[in-house]
Amino acid sequence: MxxxxxxxxxxxxxxxxxxxxxxxxxxxxxxxxxxxxxxxxxxxxxxxxxxxxxxxxxxxxxxxxxxxxxxxxxxxxIAHVPEGGGVIPELTVEENLRLGALWRKDKADRGAALAEVLELFPPLVPRRAKAAGTLSGGERQMLAIGRGLMGRxxxxxxxxxxxxxxxxxxxxxxxxxxxxxxxxxxxxxxxxxxxxxxxxxxxxxxxxxxxxxxxxxxxxxxxxxxxxxxxxxxx
Incomplete structure (x- = not known):
């Protein structure tokens, strides 16, 4: 590969x-x-x-x-999750995730990818409307990986x-x-x-x-x- x-x-x-x-x-x-x-x-x-x-x-x-x-x-x-994750603290968890699929034209698949990422990282579910800056270190790393996966x-x-x-x-x-x-x-x-x-x-x-x-x-x-x-x- x-x-x-x-x-x-x-x-x-x-x-x-x-x-x-x-x-x-x-x-x-x-x-x-x-x-x-x-x-x-x-x-x-x-x-x-x-x-x-x-x-x-x-x-x-x-x-x-x-x-x-x-x-x-x-x-x-090829998706790259850099050291430290690099999430945008002012945006919500969901907004950060959606950025990972912003370039994809299939809007229905964007929604499916979001659901899959939230299923993969359950701690993000109750925080999806919260600013990423309020997350713990582990949650931020989950968010960064999830954002990378949003582009499939x-x-x-x-x-x-x-x-x-x-x-x-x-x-x-x-x-x-x-x-x-x-x-x-x-x-x-x-x-x-x-x-x-x-x-x-x-x-x-x-x-x-x-x-x-x-x-x-x-x-x-x-x-x-x-x-x-x-x-x-x-x-």
Whole structure:
């Protein structure tokens, strides 16, 4: 579903990604792991068109999307939920959700998508007319993911969905992602600082170190590799 080949990206003179090559299988959850500054967020930003690569190629669904604009990538079926969620606090929960499907022409399907998201995240139901700024951290993250799902993407890019959340809330978010993939076949590319939590729901993982891929394997193998965990994953 997603293939990245020889991807290099810079912020000015600073190289954030160096010759990254990886593949994400359709219907999988793939974890991108590594320490702070490893290039995880930059990778998602390049895939979604927010950062232009210096070199390399990105292929999604069999099409070259390397040079596409962010809005065209979203319409192509890739939704990006950034670190911190980025909800608009002055708008209501429902208004935030509807923004995620604003570009879709099928109004009836927009309503169906809204109902599905609210069913997926029950805590949002009694808050749908409340300003997003009144939500708890966990509810905001649910809202951000729900907004990403409103466009019915084929692939969801998630950046640190458990950041700043209580362990129990973070576990619930991860459980929703696992169940969503099982129910719909949605492909998820998951960036997470909490490597153990991410690998517990993932099929495959890539470990970044200083912008380069330093390890790649199925999730269980990465979890069992003590030397790799201590060196790059922090547990």
């Amino acid at each position: 997603l293939e990245i080949a020889g991807l290099t990206a810079h912020y000015g003179l600073v190289r954030a990604l160096s010759d990254v090559t990886l593949k994400v299988e359709e219907g999988s959850i793939t974890a991108i792991l590594g320490a702070n500054g490893a290039g995880k967020t930059t990778l998602l930003r390049v895939v979604s068109g927010l950062v232009r690569p210096s070199s390399g190629r990105i292929t999604a669904f069999g099409e070259d999307v390397t040079a596409l604009s962010t809005d065209r990538i979203a319409r192509f079926g 993407p084929r692939m969801l890019l998630l950046d640190e969905p458990s950041l700043g959340l209580a362990p129990l809330v973070a576990a619930k978010i991860m459980a929703v992602l696992r169940d969503l993939r099982a129910a719909t076949g949605l492909t998820v590319l998951l960036v997470e600082q909490n490597a153990r939590s991410a690998l517990s729901i993932s099929d495959h993982g890539f470990v970044l170190g200083l912008g380069a891929v330093v390890a790649s394997d199925d999730a269980d193998t990465l979890l069992a590799d003590d030397q790799l965990r201590h060196a790059y994953l922090g547990f």
